[in-house]
Amino acid sequence: MAELGTLVEKVRSKNAGPFWLTVDIFCGSAEAFARVTTGLDTTRVAHLFGVEPQAMKRFDIPDLNVVKLSVPRPVVQGTRADRDMHGAGWAVLVEEMEIA
Amino acid sequence: MTRVLIPTGALGLGYDRAALSRGIANRPDIIAVDGGSTDSGPSYLGRGVSKYSRASTKAEWRGLMQARAEAGVPLVIGTAGTCGADSAVDWLLEITREIAAETGQTLRVATLKSGQSAAAVKAALAEGRIAPLFPAPEISDALIDACSNIVALAGAEQIAAALATGADIVIAGRTTDTAIIAALPLVNGDHPGACWHGAKIGECGAIATTQPATGVIQIDFDATGFTMEPMALTAAATPYTVSAHMLYENSDPFVLYEPGGHLDVTGASYTALDARRVRVEGSEWIRGVYTVKLEGARVAGYQTVALALLRDRRYVRHAREWAADVQARVAAQIVERMGLSPDDFTLELRLIGMDATLGPLENRTTTPVEVGVLGIVTCPTEAQAAEAGKMLNPYLLHHALTEDEPMPTFAFPFSPAEMQRGALYEFCLNHVMRLDDPMSAFRLDVHEVGHG
Numbered sequence: 434m435a436e437l438g439t440l441v442e443k444v445r446s447k448n449a450g451p452f453w454l455t456v457d458i459f460c461g462s463a464e465a466f467a468r469v470t471t472g473l474d475t476t477r478v479a480h481l482f483g484v485e486p487q488a489m490k491r492f493d494i495p496d497l498n499v500v501k502l503s504v505p506r507p508v509v510q511g512t513r514a515d516r517d518m519h520g521a522g523w524a525v526l527v528e529e530m531e532i533a
Numbered sequence: 534m535t536r537v538l539i540p541t542g543a544l545g546l547g548y549d550r551a552a553l554s555r556g557i558a559n560r561p562d563i564i565a566v567d568g569g570s571t572d573s574g575p576s577y578l579g580r581g582v583s584k585y586s587r588a589s590t591k592a593e594w595r596g597l598m599q600a601r602a603e604a605g606v607p608l609v610i611g612t613a614g615t616c617g618a619d620s621a622v623d624w625l626l627e628i629t630r631e632i633a634a635e636t637g638q639t640l641r642v643a644t645l646k647s648g649q650s651a652a653a654v655k656a657a658l659a660e661g662r663i664a665p666l667f668p669a670p671e672i673s674d675a676l677i678d679a680c681s682n683i684v685a686l687a688g689a690e691q692i693a694a695a696l697a698t699g700a701d702i703v704i705a706g707r708t709t710d711t712a713i714i715a716a717l718p719l720v721n722g723d724h725p726g727a728c729w730h731g732a733k734i735g736e737c738g739a740i741a742t743t744q745p746a747t748g749v750i751q752i753d754f755d756a757t758g759f760t761m762e763p764m765a766l767t768a769a770a771t772p773y774t775v776s777a778h779m780l781y782e783n784s785d786p787f788v789l790y791e792p793g794g795h796l797d798v799t800g801a802s803y804t805a806l807d808a809r810r811v812r813v814e815g816s817e818w819i820r821g822v823y824t825v826k827l828e829g830a831r832v833a834g835y836q837t838v839a840l841a842l843l844r845d846r847r848y849v850r851h852a853r854e855w856a857a858d859v860q861a862r863v864a865a866q867i868v869e870r871m872g873l874s875p876d877d878f879t880l881e882l883r884l885i886g887m888d889a890t891l892g893p894l895e896n897r898t899t900t901p902v903e904v905g906v907l908g909i910v911t912c913p914t915e916a917q918a919a920e921a922g923k924m925l926n927p928y929l930l931h932h933a934l935t936e937d938e939p940m941p942t943f944a945f946p947f948s949p950a951e952m953q954r955g956a957l958y959e960f961c962l963n964h965v966m967r968l969d970d971p972m973s974a975f976r977l978d979v980h981e982v983g984h985g
Contacts, residue, residue, distance in 0.1 A: 451960040483894055503784035503785065505668045510574060513957055
């Protein structure tokens with residue numbers, strides 16, 4: 434097991450418009466990409482984000498060694514319950530996940 | 534072939550002047566710059582104002598107007614003033630007039646306004662011309678009336694119409710990020726898939742290069758594809774930096790919806806021409822129904838916030854239970870003394886240093902040196918929010934964990950301790966509106982500016 438963030442170059446989360454959140458995992462190499470694509474359980478990410486697993490879209494992009502996860506924003510951007518206007522903080526939940 | 538010079542990802546973010554000069558020397562056909570985004574939240578659209586300072590905007594716009602005068606080509610800005618509301622277009626037009634007067638320029642300026650009246654949107658709703666995207670809030674006439682601003686995102690057609698006036702400068706209200714870049718190449722008959730794909734890659738300036746802060750890039754569009762080159766000599770575009778930009782702020786990395794169709798880059802190939810330039814071919818534009826996306830913001834309440842700092846070790850250790858106790862007592866007092874019902878307001882204490890970013894999703898625990906307690910109260914009116922904020926004050930300053938201990942005092946960084954934030958806005962539309970004529974929801978005006 435290892436913390437995902439230690440295996441990859443960068444994890445970035447951003448709004449994709451006010452109603453969506455998108456997380457890009459830049460693996461940096463084919464080896465890291467292979468480990469992340471096999472080790473990363475989308476359902477676990479959904480649980481960490483507090484969303485339904487079927488709401489999460491996942492793209493494994495070998496040309497870029499990137500795994501992308503997109504989900505309707507659990508809290509719409511800028512509403513009173515929103516804590517993070519640009520959606521930047523969600524990345525750490527993925528970064529700090531332990532994966533096989 | 535159409536050469537588009539993009540000075541920066543957004544007016545207000547700055548650009549490298551030497552790189553801009555290099556771009557001008559390359560004789561572009563147009564200079565295109567983005568002026569906004571929803572990314573900073575709903576307040577800007579709600580109020581119809583820019584998030585950047587007027588002085589910064591004027592300084593950077595002056596530089597671009599000067600570059601335009603040297604190049605003798607049109608300068609176009611989309612989503613002027615962060616939100617692209619009509620008031621933001623007027624604001625930038627006023628700045629443009631000032632600069633023209635100060636620099637002795639005579640200019641033809643076209644303004645394209647994207648603001649939608651509630652009456653027009655309600656009529657479109659009644660005619661069945663409005664459809665929800667996913668996820669979309671429930672829409673109704675009442676909701677539409679409640680919006681302080683509604684804008685429609687213009688596409689390439691409306692920008693092309695503005696350019697066709699012969700304008701030296703086009704100040705557009707809300708547009709898609711890509712439309713200002715794609716418009717002229719599309720008019721010139723360049724490859725439609727390449728026009729939209731290159732526009733998406735270029736919309737954030739040099740973000741799709743190895744040195745994002747340099748800002749300036751140039752994209753050449755032609756019959757089969759596009760070529761991107763950063764104008765700062767130290768920056769490079771690589772197949773990786775270019776193709777990875779499709780990920781940016783986009784929920785699907787292969788598809789991008791625009792007015793009148795969508796871009797599909799599944800078949801795109803990215804080739805390094807040399808160490809700094811990338812060639813892209815194979816992207817496809819698929820025509821569809823002509824729709825424009827709507828954005829709207831409305832007031833969702835009024836807020837007052839207050840910040841207190843816990844440094845005492847015992848209070849840091851028990852911060853959560855202390856905050857819960859303060860929350861319960863102040864909420865009860867708001868109900869009792871102000872006569873509000875618990876459904877009328879929210880009162881939240883976020884613990885900075887513990888879980889203020891992620892809230893209930895936080896899964897790390899540690900004992901911090903200090904804890905910032907951010908009290909946020911949201912009420913139906915500004916006066917109520919001010920009153921409720923003041924009720925927080927004595928508790929944030931002196932509330933003790935137990936009854937039988939000396940009264941503690943915590944650190945307040947400010948006097949007054951509470952800060953009125955004014956209106957809390959929220960985005961309340963994620964819909965598209967079908968148009969039979971692309972110009973029918975937009976207003977184009979031509980202004981002769983400067984001496985004359």
